[in-house]
Amino acid sequence: MHLPLLALLSNVLAPGLSPTLVVQNGQQKLGDRRVTVELGVMSRCPDALLCESVFNEVLPKVADKVDLSLLYIGKPNSTDQDFGITCLHGPEECAGNVQQLCVAKYAPSSTWWEFVQCQNYEGRYRVGSPDLALKCAEAVGIDWVQGGAGQCAGLDGSGKGEEGVRLLRESVESTQTRGIVRSCTVLIQGQQVCIHDGTWKSCEINEEYERLNVDA
Ligand SMILES: *[C@@H]1O[C@H](CO)[C@@H](O)[C@H](O)[C@H]1NC(C)=O
Numbered sequence: 342m343h344l345p346l347l348a349l350l351s352n353v354l355a356p357g358l359s360p361t362l363v364v365q366n367g368q369q370k371l372g373d374r375r376v377t378v379e380l381g382v383m384s385r386c387p388d389a390l391l392c393e394s395v396f397n398e399v400l401p402k403v404a405d406k407v408d409l410s411l412l413y414i415g416k417p418n419s420t421d422q423d424f425g426i427t428c429l430h431g432p433e434e435c436a437g438n439v440q441q442l443c444v445a446k447y448a449p450s451s452t453w454w455e456f457v458q459c460q461n462y463e464g465r466y467r468v469g470s471p472d473l474a475l476k477c478a479e480a481v482g483i484d485w486v487q488g489g490a491g492q493c494a495g496l497d498g499s500g501k502g503e504e505g506v507r508l509l510r511e512s513v514e515s516t517q518t519r520g521i522v523r524s525c526t527v528l529i530q531g532q533q534v535c536i537h538d539g540t541w542k543s544c545e546i547n548e549e550y551e552r553l554n555v556d557a
Pocket of ligand 1: 418419420422
């Protein structure tokens with residue numbers, strides 16, 4: 342099920358194909374630029390959880406070559422008091438998005454990713470819960486109160502902190518502007534390359550992948 346994505350990433354990161362890789366002293370080394378990988382998600386969406394779990398498998402192999410981030414899909418809504426955003430899977434999803442955005446901003450990137458995995462591990466209906474945010478922060482070694490994430494997302498874990506809500510609005514505006522509407526949308530170097538919406542769709546890599554495997 343996640344083979345298209347693996348094929349896609351290995352293509353992007355394959356030596357000789359990627360402009361970001363250089364060979365030095367016979368060793369593959371990184372150039373200055375990493376490959377930008379973005380996932381357009383909603384934190385409580387089954388497709389997002391699936392997509393993130395696939396990246397969790399791939400990431401150890403490519404961690405030093407990619408910059409991974411999550412972008413959030415929602416709908417600006419000025420009558421929503423807490424977020425100013427309507428999230429498809431409810432206000433808890435908006436809270437989950439904010440918690441993740443704040444951890445992304447204030448924790449090292451590997452810790453941020455562990456935090457997201459920790460939330461997902463409890464199942465999508467728990468993502469966004471204040472208790473779980475605090476529990477996951479502790480589990481991955483984030484000092485919620487002193488480290489910045491708590492100030493940003495709300496010390497009580499509510500996801501309603503002023504800064505975090507602003508980050509959510511910015512993220513939603515950005516996905517809207519960029520035409521990212523389905524969770525999960527995979528973007529590599531800013532280009533939409535794949536969507537998981539029930540199944541993998543619009544994966545440009547599918548043809549390439551099939552060709553490679555016919556040849557093999
Ligand atoms: C806007 O937010 C309000 C309050 O959360 C909600 O009742 C309403 O359904 C939302 N409107 C849309 C179009 O999602």
